[in-house]
Amino acid sequence: MAERHLNFDEIIDRRNTKCLKYDFAVKRGYPEDVLPLWVADMDFKTSSYVEDALVELAHQNIYGYTNTQTGDGFFDAVAGWMKRRHNWDVEERWHFKTPGVCFAIATAIKAVTKPGESVIIEQPVYYPFANIIKDTGRNLVISDLICDENDYYTMDYEDFEKKVVENKVKLFILCNPHNPVGRVWSKEELRKIGEICKKNNVVVFSDEIHFDFIWEGEHNVFQEVNESFREFTITATAASKTFNLAGLQQSNLFIPNPALLRKFRHAYNETGLDEPNIAGIAAVQAAYEHGDEWFDGVRNYIRSNIEYAFEYVKNELPGVKMNRPQGTYLIWLDFRELGLSPKDLEDLIVKKAGLWLDRGRVFGKAGEGFERINAACPKSVLKEALNRIKTGISNDG
Numbered sequence: 001m002a003e004r005h006l007n008f009d010e011i012i013d014r015r016n017t018k019c020l021k022y023d024f025a026v027k028r029g030y031p032e033d034v035l036p037l038w039v040a041d042m043d044f045k046t047s048s049y050v051e052d053a054l055v056e057l058a059h060q061n062i063y064g065y066t067n068t069q070t071g072d073g074f075f076d077a078v079a080g081w082m083k084r085r086h087n088w089d090v091e092e093r094w095h096f097k098t099p100g101v102c103f104a105i106a107t108a109i110k111a112v113t114k115p116g117e118s119v120i121i122e123q124p125v126y127y128p129f130a131n132i133i134k135d136t137g138r139n140l141v142i143s144d145l146i147c148d149e150n151d152y153y154t155m156d157y158e159d160f161e162k163k164v165v166e167n168k169v170k171l172f173i174l175c176n177p178h179n180p181v182g183r184v185w186s187k188e189e190l191r192k193i194g195e196i197c198k199k200n201n202v203v204v205f206s207d208e209i210h211f212d213f214i215w216e217g218e219h220n221v222f223q224e225v226n227e228s229f230r231e232f233t234i235t236a237t238a239a240s241k242t243f244n245l246a247g248l249q250q251s252n253l254f255i256p257n258p259a260l261l262r263k264f265r266h267a268y269n270e271t272g273l274d275e276p277n278i279a280g281i282a283a284v285q286a287a288y289e290h291g292d293e294w295f296d297g298v299r300n301y302i303r304s305n306i307e308y309a310f311e312y313v314k315n316e317l318p319g320v321k322m323n324r325p326q327g328t329y330l331i332w333l334d335f336r337e338l339g340l341s342p343k344d345l346e347d348l349i350v351k352k353a354g355l356w357l358d359r360g361r362v363f364g365k366a367g368e369g370f371e372r373i374n375a376a377c378p379k380s381v382l383k384e385a386l387n388r389i390k391t392g393i394s395n396d397g
């Protein structure tokens with residue numbers, strides 16, 4: 001059987017499907033007809049192997065309690081992907097399934113910190129990190145990344161360590177690769193930050209959900225940078241970004257330290273959740289077993305979208321800057337040279353350009369003046385969005 005879903009130019013009407021991206025504009029305060037390029041899912045059909053697995057499940061039409069165990073193919077599919085794609089040998093005893101990565105972050109926070117204790121993140125970063133820390137009653141500590149004049153971001157080790165010590169930080173949520181700034185952290189960068197965490201007894205939750213979208217360099221699994229890092233790391237992976245399966249809520253964690261795994265399991269049990277979602281299991285197994293061709297196709301397509309956007313911004317959008325992301329399908333656009341107030345920038349994007357993007361400010365104060373665009377859409381949609389920004393800016397002037 002061959003892969004059937006390789007036409008990424010196809011426009012699929014997602015409206016009226018209860019999807020967050022298209023159907024919630026009015027509810028979230030945007031005009032009904034905005035063109036949305038915000039939330040990080042794709043406007044592409046996933047692999048036909050996933051479709052076939054879910055059709056088979058639907059044909060049986062029994063959706064009873066479900067789980068996975070050694071030898072039934074699920075773990076082997078996950079491990080096979082990690083080995084093929086990341087040359088990473090994962091062990092079954094490290095493996096823990098959760099309904100999504102955000103759920104895993106909240107669980108990890110409860111597993112390794114007490115209310116009022118400190119959790120550190122590096123902003124600008126995926127905004128649920130800060131929200132979950134606050135929602136769980138923990139103390140949010142922020143170490144901003146350093147942004148140079150080319151919008152290239154690096155970690156501020158000195159500031160990070162100072163804040164870790166001052167706040168007696170217990171947990172660091174690392175974004176690897178980093179959403180929204182698109183950095184693929186090098187071994188050396190991860191080693192440095194990891195050593196600070198090791199020295200100060202900080203557990204690391206390494207969110208590697210974007211790990212399959214690498215444009216420059218290679219993805220480094222944080223816990224493998226130095227074997228000693230396995231002792232204090234929870235690594236989160238998922239097929240949800242890679243194969244556009246976010247609505248099926250299945251992610252795979254790896255926790256090599258048995259004591260840390262026990263703590264995590266305890267916090268998980270306290271949530272009352274038990275068996276995973278039957279459809280998530282079927283889809284992820286099919287994707288990891290048979291989805292290579294689809295994924296290689298989508299990756300090439302998105303890479304060319306990013307390249308298109310880069311040239312467009314350089315040639316057609318004076319006053320707007322874009323540094324090519326090293327990883328992720330997200331573009332981080334810098335509007336600061338236009339000198340607009342936050343409200344005027346919002347008016348430019350929403351009212352003049354008619355777009356719904358993720359405003360930089362939501363990723364932290366350090367994101368002020370930026371907008372994030374999701375490039376995982378047909379090229380015609382991306383072109384339309386960029387043309388609308390151009391028109392919006394011309395009308396502004």
Ligand SMILES: Cc1ncc(COP(=O)(O)O)c(C=O)c1O
Nearest residue numbers: 040100101102103126179207209
């Ligand atoms: C860095 C990062 N972590 C986690 C998530 C969400 O993961 P999940 O849907 O599995 O909770 C996203 C989604 O955009 C993300 O960018």
